[in-house]
Amino acid sequence: MKKMKIGVVGAGFMGKAHCVALSNMPKLFTDAPYVPVFKTVCDVVPEIAEDFKERFSFEKACTDYMEVINDPEIDIVCVCTPNDSHAEISIAALKAGKHVICEKPIATKTEDAKAMAKAAEEAAKKGIVSMCGYQYRRVPAIDEAKKIIESGRLGEITNVRAQYLQSWSADPRSPLSWRFVKETAGAGTLGDIFTHALDIAQYLAGNVTDVVSMVKTYIKERPVQEGGVDLLGTVKLGDDAKKQVVDVDDEVSVLCKYDSGAIGSIEATRMAWGRNNYLTVEVHGTKGSLTWNYERLNELEVCYGMEDNDGERGFRKIYTGPANPHGDVTWNIPGMNIGYGELKAIEAYEFAKAVVGGYQPSTSFTAGYQLDRVCDAILESDEKKAWVKVK
Ligand SMILES: NC(=O)c1ccc[n+]([C@@H]2O[C@H](COP(=O)([O-])OP(=O)(O)OC[C@H]3O[C@@H](n4cnc5c(N)ncnc54)[C@H](O)[C@@H]3O)[C@@H](O)[C@H]2O)c1
Incomplete structure (x- = not known):
């Protein structure tokens, strides 16, 4: 081999x-x-x-x-x-x-x-x-969601609501690592986790063209963690620790327009007590809806609203498995479930196929640059308090 x-x-x-x-x-x-x-x-x-x-x-x-x-x-x-x-x-x-x-x-x-x-x-x-x-766009349930959207069974997509909520930096004693410094991180929650929610939303609904946003920093200074790996809130530094100003955002809320004609909202925070890796997307179409949450990543909930009878309408739960995209990495029966490790293996596999096949994967550097430009528009909108077009 x-x-x-x-x-x-x-x-x-x-x-x-x-x-x-x-x-x-x-x-x-x-x-x-x-x-x-x-x-x-x-x-x-x-x-x-x-x-x-x-x-x-x-x-x-x-x-x-x-x-x-x-x-x-x-x-x-x-x-x-x-x-x-x-x-x-x-x-x-x-x-x-x-x-x-x-x-x-x-x-x-x-x-x-x-x-x-x-x-x-x-x-x-x-x-x-x-x-x-x-x-995250390579989660089998997200690829299944894309297939369902492209099949037209949900009708025309009208609204996409995406969220990425975490809590690991909600405690002010949670240390200031490289993730809280503009020079090393570029942005806070915006680059770190908002971009994941944005990537999924764009994967399902097309590119964002216009945004209006609010960007907030709640904890203005934190005890400093010197060097090494980011401990992601797993340690709390005491009052005696050196403090440094936080110059990146804790929370981002955005309304979006998509080139497909859909509208929607995306929000992200690392300050939501009770939320851990709560990455969600809900898509509404003229004929139906779907919803998904990373914390139950193997489950996709779909409502074929126009196909169901009155009184029987509701979300049905699909447990992804061998019959869904990338079923090869799942175990033999739906419900046996995959996790973060298998998901990164799917990414490695997609990269390997592209390397051997000589083509650029969908999450190319060009796609990364486009996400970066949406983030720039979000920061500009917060500053101007107005809608901004993605350049
Ligand atoms: N895709 C995802 O879900 C996901 C999740 C977490 C982090 N990330 C991204 O992965 C990257 C790394 O994050 P992390 O959580 O692994 O950070 P980390 O703090 O756990 O580890 C970073 C490591 O890089 C080392 N390092 C720093 N500068 C270096 C250099 N110039 N050369 C060699 N080593 C260097 C540090 O010593 C540290 O060991 C970031 O860009 C982050 O945004 C992605």
Whole structure:
């Protein structure tokens, strides 16, 4: 079976997610295009890189990503670092002829996102593939939702309501990691989780053309976490910890118009007590509706309103399984369920198919740049207190 050598840059949460996914991809998909060989892991913290190398059986650990880029044996680079380094690492990797899967959001600045899209388009001419880590559109229930929408059974899509609600930063003692600093994150909730909800909404309803928004920061300063992986609110720092001003948003609320003619709303917050990974989408059409929540990701609820009789109308629950998109990774019976690990393996599989097939996946760098432009319009709308067109 074909083998591809992997370099991973950034050995935190996403480094782990990519490596677990890559290991599982050929085990879950019988037609997996290749088997990964873990060549080099890079992290600026040497102990993190060394520990990761041991646990994932990499051949080598390093602290300078250029060692990954300059290694002629490496075919694929997974960019799993904080947002401010995505552009320099991804562009260097593409120029060196590596296929690149880069975590989202694409970059911290519009000019960097644009440069990444340009570098990806140039590299594509030589058969080099790149992709952003927007995996939620690849949940089997979301692909099933897309099939149902495209079949016309819901009629014309009128409204899309999407939400991404989390609570891990609701406690003011939850530390200020790189995610709360504009220079490293670019934005707060907006880039971190809002873009996932936006990506799903656009996948199902077309591109957003106009927005009006409210963007808020509730906790204006936090105790500082120095370096290392973001602990995502799992520790609380005491009153004696050094404090730093938060210069990114905690919450975003947006009304949208889509190029399909649909309208809708998208909101995201990391401050919603009681909500964990509450990523939801509800789609209304002239003949029916559907609704989905990541916290029960294997279930899609559909109401074929115009097909049902009065008195019998309501949502029916589909448990996704072997008969649904990417059924190969699910277990043999609907309801046995997949989780985050299998979802990232689906993403790795889609990336692998694109690499071997020589085409750009739907979550290309160009798509990442488009999401970034919607985010720019959202920030501009909040500032101007007016509707803004996506440029
Ligand atoms: N797709 C998703 O669902 C999802 C989920 C979480 C995070 N992310 C994205 O993944 C990226 C990484 O987030 P994370 O949660 O894994 O962060 P993390 O804090 O857990 O890990 C980041 C790691 O990168 C290392 N690092 C920082 N700069 C580096 C550099 N220049 N070279 C090498 N290593 C470097 C850090 O030391 C740390 O170990 C971010 O862009 C984030 O937005 C995506």
